Amino acid sequence: MDLPLVLVVDDEVRSLESLRRTLDQDFEVLTTTDINAAAHLLEDNDVQVILCDQRMPEKSGVEFLKEVKERWPDVVRMIISGYTDAHDIIDGINDAGIFQYITKPWHPDNLILALKAACRLSALQRENELLAVELRMAPDAAGNVIKKRREGLRKSCSFDDGIIRAPGSPMDEVCKSLSDIAPYSLSVILHGSSGTGKELAARALHYGSPRWERPFVVENCGALPDELLESELFGHRKGAFTGAVADHTGLFERADGGTVFLDEIGETSAAFQVKLLRVLQEGEIRPLGSTRTRKVDVRVVAATNKDLEEEVKAKRFRADLFYRLAGMIVKLPDLKDRPSDLPLLIDSILTNAMEAMDKPVKGVSDEAMEYLIAYSWPGNVRELQNEVHRMLVRGKPDRWLDVDTLSTHFLQAGTNGARQTPMSESDADFESTLSGSLKDRVEALEAKVISDALIEHRWNKSKVARQLGLSRVGLRSKLDRYGLENVHPISRRAPN
Template sequence: MTALPTVLVVDDEQRSLESLQRILEDCFDVKTAVSAEEAEEILENEWVQVILCDQRMPNVSGVEFLKSVRGRWPDVVRMIISGYTDAEDIIRSINDAGIYQYVTKPWRPESLILTLKNAARLFELQRQNELLAIELKMSSERAENVIATRRVELKQHYRRDDGIIRSPDSPMNEVCARIARVAPYDISVLVTGESGTGKELVSRALHYNSLRWDKPFVVENCAAMPSELLESELFGHKRGAFTGAVEDHVGLFERADGGTVFLDEIGEVSPAFQVKLLRVLQEGEIRPVGRRQTRKVDIRVIAATNKDLEAEVRAGRFREDLYYRLSAVTIHVPALRDRRVDIPIISQTLLDKAQKQLGKRVKRLSAEAIACLTAYHWPGNVRELQNEIQQVLVMGVENEEIGADLLSSRILRAAPADEGGEIDLIGSLDGTLRERVESVEACIIRETLIRHRWNKSRAAKELGLSRVGLRSKLERYGLEKVEGLDAERRRKIAS
């Protein structure tokens, strides 16, 4: 059995320490310490992967303790937990002690466990990276050839099909054609669309079909951090530029020199940062925080947003000049509900990937399951579909077909009445009162039948109907089980 990752929790409050231990002990080998001295003794004798330390402790703060840990045990992933979220405090923590994550109180158990699992995974990747670094030193020429080969393969993948899964008659074909026309030209591109539609995928397709394909492609989510940290992350900073800046930091723009920078959620940046970003686009130069001199950078900027930036400009929340600099060309990614013809092939692709990741094999999605997925309106787009596919794979039986009964109830409520239509609980509430009630009734009956795998006796019992009464309603609403798909749809899914 694989040993659990070891997590050291440091907190001078005994009750808090016991609470954290109870929550974490199922997933980790938890060590506890009420002081920095006790924690150091554990570190000297135990193989610790992650430290979770409280900021407010007597004699020595959490940041000061983790700073000393960084010097003596640099491989240990360091995390701090605090009820204070001052931006300057966060910056100092990240720079002084090399903090991996700043956890704020009150924390949620499931979120904390996931963060710690990611930290433990980071520790393991660091160890693997050290071993790989040793091997690469011994075979640098071979490594260069491998990297070059992989870059070519990646370029060919995006050039062959843009990396975008779609059917032959997909609305995405127009988007991909636009990508092919725009990619070779060294101009800024604004990618718009709802969250989860695949804007980053479009940006990667633009990069790998451009003349910069063999240079870095870096991604930054502009909504993920305050403007102060975002400026430092993108432009870099000089040692001593602010509290906690103990060494020079090279920003992402400089690291991506010659390549492409993808700025996600660009509509979330502050007005002050918009001015600085505009200078980069206009002059092609950056000024690291704390420095007077500027540095030239050669980058292509691709930005993405789920907001209507033109409306933001009219409202005075987004600079007009920056908007026009970013949107030399605009590419809009349609929502998944507007490209339903792609849902079967995307679902099968996501199922294949999930099987590899989770190590579980099933035969396929049933025709009825695909019909239900196709009918749903997917407010979370491809990201929501991916989560649903992972869920049904986990719940499904090994080496068997995944049926519609495993789908979430919200999806079943939008299930199609037949292969050519659908019953939508929200969208069909038009007409007279009787027509609206019948629409809802038909939706409820179909959902119940699917959950019971079309066992009419069980469905009738749950609904409080007789079999004769249920049969009558099925005939009235034209509700029938989807037994299969036409040959053309089966061919698309299989391919």
């Protein structure tokens, strides 16, 4: 199987070599320190993704990628930079069509995942081009293909197949509420912590409604300032503001007949809330810079991690907009409240990740699963996805993903009850042991240092011994003395 071709452009040789070493196992990598040479490489090679440093001597990365967009629009464009200037990011998104902005210092696992996503986007773009050709050549056959794909998408987003859960899951009540209201055009507020799956629930609501054949569009209201947010949702006319070089159709107009999902609605300003309220009341939009209004028929699903009723009481959110949006309020539970769902979610995420990374493994071992189930998951499903992806990157093909593939903080957290050992005690618990004679206190401190080092190096005793300046024999002696030899062993067993 051919590897995706990635072009990396960076004027710093050491940085370029570091990127090459990180990427060359998963991609075919071309590198250059010169923008002009990069243009020649794009002419001569079928590059799928370009990763360009922002600070280049000839011109900025955004300026170069703007040229790439014009000459090679099918190449997915990414920027890497140690400077997170908001103006650069906005220019990159608007002018150069940047897919992702990678900040330095970058983490190898995250960089690989971002590039794999970019390569997947490139592949999808090419599939769509072929489908467009097929549509022109054989419209009836192509129409059937599109219909089947849409029906498949609808099934994958259904309450039964799209929202993964075990029997008796807290998500059962959520799905029942959404299913009951799906046929009607009432607005809905989805309330839940970040990463609980509010967008997935909104998609299930859309595809379970009579609007399912019309567009479903998404906008994160907390990510843009008012003017840009208004432009994205309602559109603008050429010349409406600096940078408006052409007419722009807003998401409300694009989604006519369908559903608009407004994420992080609680982050909007009072001024924008007034404009959104008018649109919802009148059922019409007026693009920025235009004197004419346009009728739209959309269903609005809003999401927030804030308690909007409390925000209304505190006068941070308009009461009239809240009641316009709150046709129904559905609360999504945190992942820590769904322990029975975790094995099914992990299996689904891992299956998709194996396909995306082309890296098959046998699954997650019982030992590692215990740690994952015991964890509190403050980042919810999004954090779970990231951890499963990291485990797959660290794991070996055709093997079980075991405890040694887990991130360190999972090992430090331990599991409830059975695994509460000196290695997972809190600092307060540790301090309570520092009593008695000087010898007792020194030994308690020594045991803590050794146990922390074991966790950090995932029980690789050679690395622990080197870090602590001990011989293997000396380390083994101390492990025996403090009862650490058989604490938290990294099991190699597979699930039963």
